[in-house]
Amino acid sequence: MAGDVHYLIRRGFFYAHRDLRTILDRQRTGLKWALYSGRGPSADLHIGHLVPWMLGRWFVNRFGVEYFFEMTDDEKFLVKEGYTLEQTNRYAYENALDLIALGFPPDKLHIIIDTEDIKYLYKIAVRVGKKLTLSTVKHTFGFTDSTNVGAAFFPTLEISVAFLPTELYGETVPVLIPTAIDQDPYFRLARDIAEDLGYPKPSTIYGKFIPGLTGEDKMSASNPDSAIYITDEERDVKRKIMNALTGGQPTAEFQRKYGGDPDNCVVYKYHLLFQESDEKVKRIYEDCKVGKLLCGECKAMLFERIREFMKEHNERRERAKDVVQQYRLSTKFK
């Protein structure tokens, strides 16, 4: 894998892993493995959500692996007040369009919508469920006796997808899961019980949370200006980027004199995420450092990049509507 590692790994956005060696060994020796990601579908999809899926696309294109993607419309309904199951199911389709828009061969991306594709998961989930006591899920996920029993059972389904490729192919197919650290408890449990159930342990690589534009550690649904949503109008994107927190000096004069601090700059982080060209990123970093690049110009460059990204994305998203069924697991597996 050396040499052409994806820029999100190279730049440290994916910063840690568990048992990646197993996957690399299989790749080297020509053995089957698969990718697995998921999404709790809702309306508030921001461009940061697309970043790990872009890494998924790279794995698919670079290694020809299959990508299993779980839309957990059941979980979103179970853990959030105020959602109907019809709503979360509809969001599953909406979010699937964004995933497909990134560009996958239909035979490689398998989208699972929990409430519709439960038949693929339930037998595995029952076996998983027999291995996990209420005490285990309470301690692992912070559930209490006030948690609803649907939410308490749900982890079995997120775990089950890690074992699904092995079931579908009738041979050992371990998965690599690009994920944020908050989902790690699911996969630690999956590893704990995998061997008992005759499945390979899943491997994981951990992505950072995308910082909020206004300085939060994580984009936040409660502050709409902290994130750029897929559905944002161009003028909103511009405003959000122009108002973003930077590592710049208080004035242009100071910036020219002392340079900026790209290592502590949200705008620079977004360049790192959405600008594939190492050369361009390097120039931004250096020009900022020496005070040649002012924050206003840098933000304008980012806006231009994001505007272009979103324009292309929305065009491809529109075309995805005609082909979404080709990406459903149920279209390809009986």
Added chain:
Amino acid sequence: MAGDVHYLIRRGFFYAHRDLRTILDRQRTGLKWALYSGRGPSADLHIGHLVPWMLGRWFVNRFGVEYFFEMTDDEKFLVKEGYTLEQTNRYAYENALDLIALGFPPDKLHIIIDTEDIKYLYKIAVRVGKKLTLSTVKHTFGFTDSTNVGAAFFPTLEISVAFLPTELYGETVPVLIPTAIDQDPYFRLARDIAEDLGYPKPSTIYGKFIPGLTGEDKMSASNPDSAIYITDEERDVKRKIMNALTGGQPTAEFQRKYGGDPDNCVVYKYHLLFQESDEKVKRIYEDCKVGKLLCGECKAMLFERIREFMKEHNERRERAKDVVQQYRLSTKFK
């Protein structure tokens, strides 16, 4: 319904109900309702298990209602050590043959095998699961933190079948559930949450446990002589009946002098369950009371009746193997 009530109701085997009036009212006014029973599939099916299903058959034939029948192969696996899911699934098919053998029109009996037909139930189960806290299922079913999360979630599926006819028909279709009292907690919960979910409350009628031949309150898997299994050889059936506990006197002489006590006699109870003719049952009762019928003869009569019942049953069970798919819910509903 007066006039031709089934002998199991007339003789008090079904002895109580909750909200039967709703069902009777719908029947009188020509509105749709359905029947619902279930079985945790295993190898130890005894003839007592067939008794409530015979009442089901009567309802189907008398009122033309549809009979939804849930084989809970998931639950049996989840709550019993030592079963594989493949085993409980196989038993679901085996037990289905016994149900079908009782004689149903294929368009009226809909057999659901949980692990295979989960797609019909899961969306309902998720809605049910959101309404039930862990605290509720713990208190209702005696679960503890050591209970596995699959077993804890399972009640949502048993409850979901009560709501399934309404989903399938897109109109209000309340169910009547012939059941033993041990299953009542599921249906009390179902009634608690039904209206919130937009479903009609299920009604129930309660059957007694079949007494063990050797005097236990209930046939027991741990004492094979307490029950007659579908798979028993004729000689075993004979031995079990001949060894059964009766209300007879210690000697034939005493029996002739003082008469027997059919009201406290397991053999008489079995006559009540398996002898449809009121006249024959009445003669047995009276002849016993006055000492005209000795226990040996009475047992021989019961053996003859059971032998005939089982012979017919096993012939019909054999024929059921060719038509089992016609009775699957999945054959009839998309």
